[in-house]
Amino acid sequence: MNAKQETTRAAATRTPLIVGVGASAGGLEACADLLERLGNVEGLAIVFVQHLEPTGNSLLVELLSRHTPMKVSELSGRTKIKAGHLYVAPPHSLLRLKNGFVSVETQTEPPHRANSIDHFFHALAGDQGELSVGVILSGSGSDGTLGLKAISDSGGLTFAQDPATAKFDSMPRSAATTGVADHVMSPAQIAAEIIAYRQHLGELNSPPSHGWREDIGDTIPLIAEVLLKTTNHNFQHYKSSTLSRRIQRRMQLLRLSRADDYVARIREDADEARALFRELLIGVTAFFRDPEAFQSLARIVLPKLFENRTPGDCVRMWVAGCATGEEAYSLAILCREYLDHLPSRPEVQIFATDIDERALQIARNGSYPSGIEEQVSNDRLKRFFVKRGKRYTIVKEIRDMVLFSAHNLISDPPFSRQDLICCRNLLIYLGPNLQKKLIPLFHYALRPAGFLFLGPSESITSHTELFRPC
Template sequence: MTYNFPIIGIGASAGGLEPLELFFEFAKPTADFAYVLIQHLAPNHKSLMDELLARHTKLPIQIIQHNMPLERGNIYLNPPKKFVELHEGRFVLSEKEDRKLSFPISTFFNSLAEQGHEKACAIILSGTGSDGSEGIKFIKEKGGLVIAQNPESSKFDGMPKSAILTGAVDKVCAVEQMHQELESFFSNTVELDRQKLDSKDSKTVIASILGTVYQQLAVDFTDYKYTTVSRRIARRMSLLGYSEMAEYLDFLKVHRDEAQLLSKELLIGVTRFFRDEEAFEYLKNSVIPKLIAENQETKSMRVWVPACSTGEEAYSIAILIRDYLRIHKLQYEVSIFATDLDKESIKLAANRIFPENISSEIPPEYLHLYFIPQRKGFTISKEIREMIIFSVHNVVQDPPFNKIDLISCRNFLIYLNSNLQQRLFSLFQYSLRTNGFLFLGSSESLGDASDDFLEIDKKNKVFANKQNKKNDSTTSVFG
């Protein structure tokens, strides 16, 4: 379902009442928005939030019920002991007891991202912990807006600070400014939607924008898909209040920091641990045992994770390999090269303190064995961290790695046009040894490169390199 009005998801916890009252005092009764408030509620106490907020707004307030339709011009409040999600214009409630751990804000934001896309907004207000910080990444990935309360104005700054550390927050501001940001972003988005982005004039301006980025940063985005590029440029324009691409181009030319921000926008660095559980389960049960057996003589393994973003995918693979070696009492030298073009992402990946809500993504046995609890989340164990070499690397322009057993390049190729995809597949064939494995994302395919790889598992997107380009010898993948 496509929504024709913005949906504003608001996450609040301890100290959230005062900013919520202030937020809705500034909400216009005529605003074309729907507001969904997800707060941490005591399970056995009746919430008075509806009565308290009614003193500060004329908008109708409703406690969410299962299958209730979502309509503009309303404020919706989550009920106690329930998780709230959206599906085809209606609310879906589920029992908290059915979930491993309680992160209701991130749960709703994930759902909002999938349903709302560019019409979604996530706002993080005062609260302890890190709930919401994983969910906002997906709002950002789908083109929505992410706002965090200024930590200095928050009674409890844990949630806003955790959100800001993800790099997915677009605006950090006082509560009084939030409606101005909402109206600016969504009114400009409406104007940009009306432009004919496929027109010759628009394509010419976008080419100039990408040329300016290349001139300033030496990063070439010309082979990214036009739909992706135009949508991300439009998003930056909305954030800055521009409705004309030519005006944005003029701004870009004189503000070097904007080229960096647009570049980060185009890189779309959203990841999570064990993303697509079934695919990682296949990697664990079928690919890793095969790789260990094939490297029994050298007792070494080399893995490359290009476009690794903030490192969750690389850490996930390291955990699976280390756990297999632990169970089978084996000692191998494992080198995982995790690379990305974004310097900030690489810096963050190499020195991670993961938020507490990663515990909803990671099997309990892995969490216990390979993560160290900290006051504000988790750090990765030394044995996992030492397996990975994080480095800044342009997969298109820099020399590739070689003698690689496994390349995991997931959810990156979908943003590139077919010509660049084929160039990368050729590069991967050079990097992988004969029979080395290629692991792609669920929506990605080999296209014209399918003759160079053997399909090992169609559903989980696992392929084997038929022949290394530097090596004429070939053997059966499972022979």
């Protein structure tokens, strides 16, 4: 064994690439196809989560063992994830992952609300980041879609089985149509991509490629220039760490080891430039993300916003960087709940903007997978959503409160005379000069005594003369 092979083997032993596989009805056959091709891959561990409870989980371990040389076992208690192992989630359980240890918890939600695949994929993304892989195979419903999005947002690799090859296609189709899957393929093709990806990661961890991430930083101005020409959006002043992570992810997908090669590729390939553009768009969002912040908004800010308002008044709000609409609809729901207690109700108009047209179309449709059950209470689901199959659609009274439109926060003129601006978890991705520019812009866009609602890691430290805490 040469030095490079020894280095790759050591890296694989320390941190196996964890592949989360989610399936439901019809998923065992697809999983068997996958396992037959992945069993001898060095530095790989697989965690298999079924959305529906199988009949006899010990039988599932036995069935999967027939298709792989990996050691197959049902998870219990707290287990260190090791390469060469396939771990099966027990029925009625949720998996947590921290520092490479997986823990089993008993489900407290009823079976129809138990999005066990989403739950594990979120945990996988949070713990392993870019070294995480998510796969959705045959199954009914939409469990796994939101989890794949979390893996993608963290820089990991995501797959959905080609619906044409799935016995039950709604789970992989949900992942494919919402754009959260990097690849939509047959199980055999997914296995081939994972093998190539694992080999590429081993090459990047070997001495000849040491320092490759630093090389990306040197090429950012060139890549930003190409993006500006191709998409008419300027990313020059985004945080270099944000740009580097997303460029790195594109390089890994293309299996490129040198940043200069990626610059050449993006200059020649407009489709790749647009793919990177979509990667750079910040789509990390959820309904009532950071619940305590929304509780404070309802308790402290809304009473002041609606004080002394009459039916002829209009309370105006702007959600900047709204992505797929969850935050804008959360704000609308809060306002509707507050208005229920007022004797006279003013109009509420929420402008929700983003530069991502694909995300805006999802927001306008107002249809979300069943995984939002973990974000939205039962009472709110019943009142503000209509369940259609395995998806939830926003009701008309809430949708009519929100106007979605394309708008570039950095280069387009701001909205004006707003009572509240919500711009959460966007500033953290921007460089300090751009942050300093946007805070005065928000101040200009607000009416006197207006409110600015930022994310938990964001502040206005350089413009304390413009705002004060509530």
